[in-house]
Amino acid sequence: MFLDASGSAPMTNRTLEAFQAGLADGWADPARLHTESRRARQLLDASREAIAEALGARPEHTHLAHSPHAGIERVTAGIFAARRGRDRIVASAVERDAMMHAAHHVAGGTLTVVPVDARGHVDLDSLATELAVPDVALAAVQHANHEIGTVQRLDRVAEVAAAAKVPLVVDATASIGHGPAPQHWDALVANPADWGGPAGLGIVALRPQTRWLPAWPEGDDWAPGGVLVPAVLAAAVALQERREVLDETSLRLHRMIARVRDAAASWPGVDVVGDPDERLPHVLTFSCLYVDGEALLTRLDREGVAVGSGSACTTSTLEPSRVLAAVGALSHGNVRLGLHPGVTDADIDRLLDLLPRVIADLRDEAGAPEIA
Amino acid sequence: MFLDASGSAPMTNRTLEAFQAGLADGWADPARLHTESRRARQLLDASREAIAEALGARPEHTHLAHSPHAGIERVTAGIFAARRGRDRIVASAVERDAMMHAAHHVAGGTLTVVPVDARGHVDLDSLATELAVPDVALAAVQHANHEIGTVQRLDRVAEVAAAAKVPLVVDATASIGHGPAPQHWDALVANPADWGGPAGLGIVALRPQTRWLPAWPEGDDWAPGGVLVPAVLAAAVALQERREVLDETSLRLHRMIARVRDAAASWPGVDVVGDPDERLPHVLTFSCLYVDGEALLTRLDREGVAVGSGSACTTSTLEPSRVLAAVGALSHGNVRLGLHPGVTDADIDRLLDLLPRVIADLRDEAGAPEIA
Incomplete structure (x- = not known):
């Protein structure tokens, strides 16, 4: 009896079969030029498109990272860098450790934590007050909490952020695959292992207008060195399977x-x-x-x-x-x-x-x- | 006819079977406390031990990263941070882009490149001259070049580095699984995809005396968010299979x-x-x-x-x-x-x-x- 399916879950047969098909067809480096690599690239692109569609994001603005943590790290550092001159991050008190660490790493002592009520909903008045200060680089409010399950009222959170013209980073690593994807975000992070896909992958989606600067000077800034293509295929199939029912x-x-x-x-x-x-x-x-x-x-x-x-x-x-x-x-x-x-x-x-x-x-x- | 097996290679049946066994037994998050997680952790530890043994490294100083690039990034930044007050990196002219990017990222304008001769061997006199300056944080000299195949004379490179008391970071991402592992290094990076294992993994080994500081304030500094355990098992089996013959x-x-x-x-x-x-x-x-x-x-x-x-x-x-x-x-x-x-x-x-x-x-x- 496995009742700890939060952040990880057993893979279904369909997902395992997709993984195995991916290992057979998608083992090559997708960045090269020959047939084997083109096949891997096609699998990768098709899988990313399927995941993007499920997130309500554009495929060209949907990125693969090496883990949800790595995705949170890159998106936080990248939006922070693009908002030059603004050096504060405002985060809800119930954000994941990975988000708190990323925020602390890039913003240092200027991380401001907004309290939540007894049920875990972020205090919208406090959030508005904190975002009204003009030095805020970004706001981090999760979609749902991975421990207590509370789903934030993101429509209202997004209104507050939009009024302050502050980009809203939404950690959806606990919610995608368990209910409707959130609609209100400027950047979104998702975790395939949480919906029955493999570990070692993170998804980051940006809105076309969300500004982001690479923190690392390489070609593929989201997953330097690349990802395991069969794992991305398995992640897409697992999400598809969840969405069907x-x-x-x-x-x-x-x-x-x-x-x-x-x-x-x-x-x-x-x-x-x-x-x-x-x-x-x-x-x-x-x-x-x-x-x-x-x-x-x-x-x-x-x-x-x-x-x-x-x-x-x-x-x-x-x-x-x-x-x-x-x-x-x-x-x-x-x-x-x-x-x-x-x-x-x-x-x-x-x-x-x-x-x-x-x-x-x-x-x-x-x-x-x-x-x- | 696949003749591009450098950085990636088709997986053998034995490696694929190991991967599938890992997906069945090692899908759980190895950081948790129940039986499913303990099983994943045992697979992970045994795989890491096997890889460490092949590298001539100690298991407790052998770390998993999200890719060879991520490994190079973390080890370079971490040794640089531990050598506080020394702000220069000396690298051979034939290092991988990932190493050059990492060195440039952490050392900025103080990256010094040492030339190689017409066959690709690093110029030992130039290396000695550059390392004699007391502000060098680390030296990066690869074991073998991924493009032209030249194997460096690491015994002599290591002598030069040791004489200058500068830690030597050896990129062995092109050589492990193709010949004897290098013996002369303070930090070593390896790439499972290069020896017929899966992509999306990097290995970093340190000597017990090599000083390293985490660049990221989290529990698992080498692969924040974790790695895919079945992939690590497949990497270990692929390396074992290569070593047998x-x-x-x-x-x-x-x-x-x-x-x-x-x-x-x-x-x-x-x-x-x-x-x-x-x-x-x-x-x-x-x-x-x-x-x-x-x-x-x-x-x-x-x-x-x-x-x-x-x-x-x-x-x-x-x-x-x-x-x-x-x-x-x-x-x-x-x-x-x-x-x-x-x-x-x-x-x-x-x-x-x-x-x-x-x-x-x-x-x-x-x-x-x-x-x-």
Whole structure:
């Protein structure tokens, strides 16, 4: 039972077959001149076009990067460089670590963080105030949060950014393939591994009018040295497969998460996080008082159930989640679920049977006080 | 007939099978805590260990980057940052564009280029003179050239660098998998796609004593956002497969290239480049007077023969090769061969039959003057 499909998901047979076809036909360097390379280039171009279409972007303004992190790095540095003379980045408090690191790297001490409310929505008044200062190079507001699932009201965020004439960089690495693509952005970043494609790829889309300067003096500024063409083909096919049944899958997973949300909210000492309605269909985080996150994960893993924990980006270090802190939630003892389309109601039944018992056991073992 | 196996090569069945096994077992994010991730992490660690062993490096100092370019970028910037107060990079004139771009990016106007002789060997006296100045952050001298095949005398280069106490960065992206790994380096970069592994990966090895500072403030500084684990497994298996028959393959390809060298040297108006003996076994470049490089490639491609042209890095733009200019060779109308282990003597027979005719035809069509 793999319930950690956020940032990674098992590949379907169709995606695996596309990958294998790509390895056979698209192994050559697409930058060269002979037939083998032309075939690789055609696969690459067709795959990029398919992904661009799904993002609502133009193929010629849709770029491949070496990872979502690399995409965020390049797009942030590149827009920052094009906005010469403006040296501040304004970012929501729930942006991914990769975005915070990129912003800090290029803007240094002039990174301004805008708070979110208890459900994780960015404070639009604060955003407007920060963007009104004329030294802002760009604003970074994600489409949806990879931990708590909250979907931002990007139409209103974009209005605020447009009024201030500040380019809006939208991290959509948690949302593409799980619901409608966002419409309001000047630059967009997406993560194929999050929609069941391979790791080691990032997608960056720009609007035709978005100004960007290369931070690195090479021909292919988005992925110097090139990408693995078969992986791009697999990414395109995985996204296509998701889109064919997007409404149905999204509705089904939304209901499953609602079941877990309702159940978890009724368990003593469990804090369910994020917006119950304006959210990703497949993601849920909740925190358990007096429970150690790592112990919970390990116990569930022993039962054959894989879940995520803490910040999706820092699971391995088990640091307290910055996102959970930003919404004022308990930032320890948390479980993050990410449902892929293959998850069944029976899986959720088993999870709902297992979880309260495991939580109670761990509290017993730790000698936790009774929860009223 | 694919004779452009330099920087890319068709994957063998064994490598493809490893890739597919990796996709089945190693799709999960290796940074997480559950069984699926542990399996991916084990595959990743075992693959990295195998590659490190082949490079003569320690696994804990062997890093995965998103491409050879990204590896060169990170290692150059990182060693430069660790050598604070020294702001010059000294590089041989035949370094790859990626190295020149990285050096220029981090060192700006203080990049110093050391000339090479007519066969492509770096001038050791000039190198010593440049490294004697105390402001040098690092020296970049490749192991073997990706265009003309010349193998540097790294033992002597390393002596010079060590005498000046300057760290030596060795670009081995054209040589690993084709002969013995170089022994003299402080940092080493390798390219799995060059030895029949997948594109979109770079390997960087450091000596334990080599000082390096992260240029990017994230956990995994070498490949932020991670790499595709199945690709790393395929890279390790491809390298292992090459090494099992390295001496035999290397000898066989060395003889094939010697045949083409001798033949091409006898054709009128053809200039064979590089060292005839101290060279990669599988690479050869020659230039043809009064012939357009792109036309030659296209004509050969129509005959079902894929070859490379110009600078291996700028084939797509058909710019004159900086490497050929550095050795004083004709930098237009050139053909670059890269033989993979599957190439047969019959392939070479056909090439040697075809090439002089195609060159003569193109000269006729262009109305080129008679060559004495």
